[in-house]
Amino acid sequence: MEKTLIRIHPVSDPEAVYFLQVSWEKDVSSGFGIILTDGERAWTGTVSEAEISREAADMEMNREKYVEELKKALILGEESAGKYNFTVSVDEENAQCHFSYERNLRDGSFRLGSLKLQKVPCPADVVRELIGYCLDCLGGLQVKNEHLQKENERLFCDLSDVEKRLEKCVEAKEELEGDLYNRFVLVLNEKKMKIRNLQKLLNEAKESAVDTHCARDSIATTQMATEKENDYDGSTEEESENLIQSSLPSAPERRDSLLGSPDVIGTAPRRKRRQRTVNSAGTEAKIATYETEMLAKENTVVHQFHTLWRSVSSSEADLISPHRSHQASTPRM
Numbered sequence: 001m002e003k004t005l006i007r008i009h010p011v012s013d014p015e016a017v018y019f020l021q022v023s024w025e026k027d028v029s030s031g032f033g034i035i036l037t038d039g040e041r042a043w044t045g046t047v048s049e050a051e052i053s054r055e056a057a058d059m060e061m062n063r064e065k066y067v068e069e070l071k072k073a074l075i076l077g078e079e080s081a082g083k084y085n086f087t088v089s090v091d092e093e094n095a096q097c098h099f100s101y102e103r104n105l106r107d108g109s110f111r112l113g114s115l116k117l118q119k120v121p122c123p124a125d126v127v128r129e130l131i132g133y134c135l136d137c138l139g140g141l142q143v144k145n146e147h148l149q150k151e152n153e154r155l156f157c158d159l160s161d162v163e164k165r166l167e168k169c170v171e172a173k174e175e176l177e178g179d180l181y182n183r184f185v186l187v188l189n190e191k192k193m194k195i196r197n198l199q200k201l202l203n204e205a206k207e208s209a210v211d212t213h214c215a216r217d218s219i220a221t222t223q224m225a226t227e228k229e230n231d232y233d234g235s236t237e238e239e240s241e242n243l244i245q246s247s248l249p250s251a252p253e254r255r256d257s258l259l260g261s262p263d264v265i266g267t268a269p270r271r272k273r274r275q276r277t278v279n280s281a282g283t284e285a286k287i288a289t290y291e292t293e294m295l296a297k298e299n300t301v302v303h304q305f306h307t308l309w310r311s312v313s314s315s316e317a318d319l320i321s322p323h324r325s326h327q328a329s330t331p332r333m
Contacts, residue, residue: 001025003133004075010088018088019130022074029067035126036099036117042126043097043117055113069112073101085109095119198305208294
């Protein structure tokens, strides 16, 4: 059987103090017993399950909700102070006590129930029973308090151990971060140096390409000038031949002059044109070979630059990912 003991102050006499004990077997909804005493007198009574159902029907309230209201009024006690009113009316002639309880509302109140309690012939037995109940509750609370204190001490020890472990984890985390940072700085500096070297090679390749382009343009300009000069030389030679032919003497005179003059070789202009043509063809072949070599060198440098850049990115990801996984696995308080 379960019991509760609360202290109430009747509305009719707020200075008076009564002690109300409610006891039930399984649940309050199946019926309960009441003992009311002021320390000198005592009254007792019972409320059956049928009476609870009748009161709920009279109030047009759901039975479960009505039972909850009874628990709040008769069991919670001090927690519901001010929300419920109690009335105690003693009838000495009939040795009875009229006890009622009601719920306070904003605009008024409504009665939850009432019953007539019978006077107990020996109030001392009731008071003794209530004192025994209080002592039993006190002993149970003391045992529970001791258990909670031991549990609190155990939790405090666990907390201290967890704090020590957390400090070690923080130190290990800081050491790991420092090691990872130092390794990352070394790798990063090395990659930066390689990138700077590749950028230097790339710039040199670009400058060589620009120089090659300028050389090609100058050679093309030179070739055009050479072609114009050749055309000019050809026209000059034809005019010279015509002038020579017009100024030559007749055949007997020319024969006499040739026999009397020294030997002269007149093939120099043709040899000069032939040498210019051969030199132009060789220069174009060298330029084509040089352009091919520079293009291949530029492609090689660009490929090395992109390869090194991908290597730097993958190295940074490999160094950062263990640090993130370590942070995720670090316990938090």
